[in-house]
Amino acid sequence: MLALTSDIVHCHPVPNFSHVLLQTERLSLRPLHASDASAILSIRSNPTVMRYHSSLPWTSIDQAYALIAVAAEALQTGDHLRLGIELKQDLSLIGTCGLFHLDEQCRRAEIGYELHLDAWGKGYMHEAQWALLEYAFSELALNRIEADIHPDNIASAKSVERLGFRKEGHLRERWIVGGEVSDSIIYGLLASDWRSMRQSQPV
Template sequence: MPDFRRISLTTDRLSLRPLQTGDADALLAIFSDPEVMRYWNTPPWSSRQDAIDFIEHSHQALASKEQVILGVYDRHSQQLLGKCLLFAYDVESRRAEIGFGLSRQSWGKGYIQETGQALIRFGFEDLNLNRLEAEIDPANTASGKALERLGFNREGLLRERWIIDSQVSDSGLYGLLRSDWQAPNTIPQER
């Protein structure tokens, strides 16, 4: 199993690597935006300390191999565009949950597809996962379409699962099996 603290994945346009303390201001700018956080199960961040705490948590999670939490950076400018993660990692069952969060300025540019393909490949090839899962607010149709383009299937709905700031929302559940990902001509695999 790889050392999670040294994970570095690249795509044509992006670099996925551990967050650094110097990313706190950029991270806060992204995750304090109510539009970015609209469908999350937590409210928008309100202070620089929220970003620092998240970065520290990400380092602890990588060190303990509990989660893979990486910053998503533009390969050329090194600008932080967001974060991605594999979490709820269950070694015995060989499954994890995948998640993404990008700045509003990064939406609609295909970054989720690049990030997703890199994380999926890492999960199946390097972590030997059998299954990846995703949970989204069904009202977030853009995320649902992005997951489906990555090969995920919508598998279920949990009604009224979350209450955030008195707002009740459902959860759409998506899954991707290793065997589906490996099947020829079914899911695009960037190599």
């Protein structure tokens, strides 16, 4: 189903992500631009999208410009990889996804992602994450990817479980957001898990 191509500049020891472009059947995963600010604010100002996020719903376009600037610098420095999820059909930006907390020695990273509410339930994040995970395991040679999910975030848990992530642990009172204290469920996916799943489910 996915026609994945990637154009990578990957220099050791610090990866440069500035040319990463991942293509799937319906999506382009590409760097964010200043012109994406209103789409990002539209995603992140929605209380349902932000219910289990590490920050409260956004209220200002400046927050979107700040995220885009940080993401652009991180692509250059290799600090993290955040890509916009663009719908090929109409070039609209429907979300972002990326790899954070990269640990070169342990070949490990954490995924982060969100979709505009109107784009939920259509398999877009599954498609995007599939491409991102393939890139992470094949091109970056990572060994382990983690997801840190609020215990009540059922949509997110289902999304990572569909990709083969396993529930590994329950961390107590890991987050305090807007005064609300919450636990985390930690999910993990190993390169070996991914290879087995790719063999049995070659999407």
